[in-house]
Amino acid sequence: MTTTKAANPNTEACPIRDVLDRLGDRWTVLVLHELEETTLRFGELKKRIDDISPRMLAQTLRRLEEDGLVSRRTFPTIPPHVEYTLTGLGHSLLVPVKGMMRWAADNQHAVRAARHAYVPLRPEAAK
Amino acid sequence: MTTTKAANPNTEACPIRDVLDRLGDRWTVLVLHELEETTLRFGELKKRIDDISPRMLAQTLRRLEEDGLVSRRTFPTIPPHVEYTLTGLGHSLLVPVKGMMRWAADNQHAVRAARHAYVPLRPEAAK
DNA sequence: CAGTATCCCAAAAGATACTG
DNA sequence: CAGTATCTTTTGGGATACTG
Secondary structure, eight states: OOSOSSSOOOTTTOHHHHHHGGGGSSSHHHHHHHTTTSOEEHHHHHHHTTTSOHHHHHHHHHHHHHTTSEEEEEEOOSSOEEEEEEOHHHHHHHHHHHHHHHHHHHHHHHHHHHHHHOOOSSSOOOO | OOOSOOOSHHHHTOHHHHHHGGGGSSSHHHHHHHTTTSOEEHHHHHHHTTTSOHHHHHHHHHHHHHTTSEEEEEEOOSSOEEEEEEOHHHHHHHHHHHHHHHHHHHHHHHHHHHHHHOOOSSTTOOO
16 A cells, blocks of 8 residues: 555545545446457447446446546447447556456455354353 | 346356455445554544444444454453454455555546546536 | 436445443 | 444435437
């Protein structure tokens, strides 16, 4: 971490939080991941992530575009043709994101084991 | 909430999401970060992350403990004394998490610039 | 085809008073 | 001190009908 420890990285003072917040939602990482290899159209994304609603897909893409992670290219045809592509920035984000996924993959068993072994501290009396 | 449906290969076969979901909330990464260097008590964490409510801090710590990322040690004194420490697993998670933070720090300007330059497609559309 | 508009619900998070 | 209980607000997200 590069933030100073003494300072409290609260909501608006911390640009890092501000950026990372976008990754917290349910769909962003999934969309990023789908676009890693190839450019895709709205409908193609919708097919690959088929439990996403059009509303959420649109919103997710809009935010990604707004943050400069995805570029949107439209062809003035009828019917419309719109392509979404990861930008360089988007690809660069994918690097640490994949690091996270790697960790999750590597440690899922440890986490599951911990969860299973966990006993709530409700009836706890002494140690 | 975990994946409610699993129609998609990416979500379905993916316990990764289940693990990663915990990081999506507002406070987990912050707490992890505060505990990197040192063991801290509840009140000390509260002080350092002072816009967190006791409720959210407790909930966050409980989840971290449940996942085996943080260990909780109580001293049977009056008043109570409780210490939170990162486990080995917690430290290992911090590695990719810091990768993410590093990315955010390195690219915050690019993201902000993109946001600022972004013009909505439909000028009248509100969020 | 690529989205919007609208309505609705569930979950997350905030505030705060209270207690062992 | 270290939390819980409770209530309220805010946000995320699902469904779906509609349109340029």
